[in-house]
Amino acid sequence: MTETNCDAQAGGSLAAQPADSYYERHIFFCLNERKNGEDCCVHHGAQAGFDRCKLQVKAAGLAGPGQVRVNKAGCLDRCAAGPVAVVYPEAVWYTFVDNDDIDEIVESHLKNGKVVERLLIPATLGR
């Protein structure tokens, strides 16, 4: 019988290690848009940040298995810090303003594994 990820999360012995991960790093961008007038990441440039990140990751030759994956996400429930993106497996949360911020996240963190301290969101900032 084969153990599944669900078994592992329920207390089984299968522990995913970063070295075994299909991607070395995953960055998720909140692209949630609220049409009811409430604030959301899309109102703060999230789509442009996502598009820039996809472009730069591809241009740097970082995209693909064993490397980096850039993904869309719904609300990550940290709206007060928006726009937000999170990098796994390190679980590092960023905010960003412009292309320079995205380029620094790509070059420093996604390429070289060095956290961009100036773009971190406060640990307690949630929705």
Ligand code: FES
């Ligand atoms: S709308 Fe982006 S984190 Fe909630």
